[in-house]
Amino acid sequence: xxxxxxxxxxxxxxxxxxxxxxxxxxxxxxxxxxxxxxxxxxxxxxxxxxxxxxxxxxxxxxxxxxxxxxxxxxxxxxxxxxxxxxxxxxxxxxxxxxxxxxxxxxxxxxxxxxxxxxxxxxxxxxxxxxxxxxxxxxxxxxxxxxxxxxxxxxxxxxxxxxxxxxxxxxxxxxxxxxxxxxxxxxxxxxxxxxxxxxxxxxxxxxxxxxxxxxxxxxxxxxxxxxxxxxxxxxxxxxxxxxxxxxxxxxxxxxxxxxxxxxxxxxxxxxxxxxxxxxxxxxxxxxxxxxxxxxxxxxxxxxxxxxxxxxxxxxxxxx
Amino acid sequence: xxxxxxxxxxxxxxxxxxxxxxxxxxxxxxxxxxxxxxxxxxxxxxxxxxxxxxxxxxxxxxxxxxxxxxxxxxxxxxxxxxxxxxxxxxxxxxxxxxxxxxxxxxxxxxxxxxxxxxxxxxxxxxxxxxxxxxxxxxxxxxxxxxxxxxxxxxxxxxxxxxxxxxxxxxxxxxxxxxxxxxxxxxxxxxxxxxxxxxxxxxxxxxxxxxxxxxxxxxxxxxxxxxxxxxxxxxxxxxxxxxxxxxxxxxxxxxxxxxxxxxxxxxxxxxxxxxxxxxxxxxxxxxxxxxxxxxxxxxxxxxxxxxxxxxxxxxxxxx
Numbered sequence: 001x002x003x004x005x006x007x008x009x010x011x012x013x014x015x016x017x018x019x020x021x022x023x024x025x026x027x028x029x030x031x032x033x034x035x036x037x038x039x040x041x042x043x044x045x046x047x048x049x050x051x052x053x054x055x056x057x058x059x060x061x062x063x064x065x066x067x068x069x070x071x072x073x074x075x076x077x078x079x080x081x082x083x084x085x086x087x088x089x090x091x092x093x094x095x096x097x098x099x100x101x102x103x104x105x106x107x108x109x110x111x112x113x114x115x116x117x118x119x120x121x122x123x124x125x126x127x128x129x130x131x132x133x134x135x136x137x138x139x140x141x142x143x144x145x146x147x148x149x150x151x152x153x154x155x156x157x158x159x160x161x162x163x164x165x166x167x168x169x170x171x172x173x174x175x176x177x178x179x180x181x182x183x184x185x186x187x188x189x190x191x192x193x194x195x196x197x198x199x200x201x202x203x204x205x206x207x208x209x210x211x212x213x214x215x216x217x218x219x220x221x222x223x224x225x226x227x228x229x230x231x232x233x234x235x236x237x238x239x240x241x242x243x244x245x246x247x248x249x250x251x252x253x254x255x256x257x258x259x260x261x262x263x264x265x266x267x268x269x270x271x272x273x274x275x276x277x278x279x280x281x282x283x284x285x286x287x288x289x290x291x292x293x294x295x296x297x298x299x300x301x302x303x304x305x306x307x308x309x310x311x312x313x314x315x316x317x318x
Numbered sequence: 319x320x321x322x323x324x325x326x327x328x329x330x331x332x333x334x335x336x337x338x339x340x341x342x343x344x345x346x347x348x349x350x351x352x353x354x355x356x357x358x359x360x361x362x363x364x365x366x367x368x369x370x371x372x373x374x375x376x377x378x379x380x381x382x383x384x385x386x387x388x389x390x391x392x393x394x395x396x397x398x399x400x401x402x403x404x405x406x407x408x409x410x411x412x413x414x415x416x417x418x419x420x421x422x423x424x425x426x427x428x429x430x431x432x433x434x435x436x437x438x439x440x441x442x443x444x445x446x447x448x449x450x451x452x453x454x455x456x457x458x459x460x461x462x463x464x465x466x467x468x469x470x471x472x473x474x475x476x477x478x479x480x481x482x483x484x485x486x487x488x489x490x491x492x493x494x495x496x497x498x499x500x501x502x503x504x505x506x507x508x509x510x511x512x513x514x515x516x517x518x519x520x521x522x523x524x525x526x527x528x529x530x531x532x533x534x535x536x537x538x539x540x541x542x543x544x545x546x547x548x549x550x551x552x553x554x555x556x557x558x559x560x561x562x563x564x565x566x567x568x569x570x571x572x573x574x575x576x577x578x579x580x581x582x583x584x585x586x587x588x589x590x591x592x593x594x595x596x597x598x599x600x601x602x603x604x605x606x607x608x609x610x611x612x613x614x615x616x617x618x619x620x621x622x623x624x625x626x627x628x629x630x631x632x633x634x635x636x
Binding site: 046123167169176177180184190191192193194198201202203205209210212219225228229232233234235236237251254255258 | 495508530550
């Protein structure tokens, strides 16, 4: 897969934010062969399935996951309706601005925050709430919209793949409904190609018509071993191209790698403390350890953000 | 929606197996308006989502669901490996050719048959088994391949919708993995647009590589109130066009109908005992009762198979 210099296509045009080098060349080589009918690595159009993780692969996941930032804003917005929160953890700490204190309760505390902000309303109400937030909420470090904290090189890659007949899917541990409110605008990926974690839903016939009520129960966690399961449930086909950035993506990469014929596995390694963040093996968010080992052992492409990307974020407001 | 004679498009060309009349005209009217930019019923390309039930809507479900026929054939094929089945119900009756006796055990008996034939193998093994069956198994009444027991008018409708920019999805109570083995060939619908009931899966790293193991546990039943839930989970968008044939499709039709803007809801009513089957309110398979009432009350399109279709099955081997 990593055989530089074998492509006849000029690489510079469609991936301008990627510096020339092994990774860019391996992407261009793979795609060039995949669409070349006479190449042994030709991929039938029906099989051109590319899957991407979202947090840390397509957009920034630091200093906290964007969806957690949304949940915290919702706790603040809903607090007047919940006077009991001023004395109940994790809400009390959150409302005092003490995120660490709030999350000290671990998974159960996080689950309480998710339930309080992601359940007990209809899917339409939730969608509107996320939409209103995503078009206004800004990142604490850059003051850009969260939706502008996407990686320009990955946007180019998504477009390049689609221009070559690939269907581009997102498989994220984040919430499917959350991502779908902006995936089409931000990534050019329609809702049905965005798969993520989900809560249980209940169909109800109300006077005003049927609704889907969001229940406070987990339906599916699209992370780690859940990713290949989600891929099979939603696509029913094995991808030939996969990109992730953390150990949560390892099984998705393994599943993609294990198919027959040509395939491409890539990892975004966050190495750029100046333009973004630098983190990997010991990070609480986006831990990249065993997947980095396996990438090295198997020859998967590893993007060194600092080296491989001449541009991280879209330059202008989008 | 049912305003005949308002379309400028010739209806005859793309839907030749549909007799002229209210239903055909309402389909053509809807689609013509949906793609006409200046029409008040114009539908944005991104919103052109059409959903179809499978059994009884796209292909025959009589005298038993095709997937049950597959399961029964599998029981017979696997019997030599299960000597205990000769004395254990529901298998003992099945192996004696007594389907009624086997199904006398109700849901639990059916569940035992499904588990014995649909779990305990990898997804790849199951896919191969279904594929081998579907290209050879024939219908008991017509001796045609099951895959040739699809409705020609509905094939034309799927093609007509896609030619007008609609994405066509299947939402079936049947198994997603079962349908995906032939959906692309038979319906022109790729696996990721085929949603059905699913069992739980387990990702396992084996020596030969990772596999997804089919567990004997229900994950999701894509029927009745499960259909709008499945639609939201998989598409994240409300359809504008829906077609079913039984009470199991009612909630999908209600969910589609409740959106804003133009929409089309249709039901296949099996009225043709000669060319196919005639059944509705009292049928064990494909019971059509409350959905027929609601269609009448709401003015949904109801296909009278005998009257509206001049051709039921594809004429030549496919």
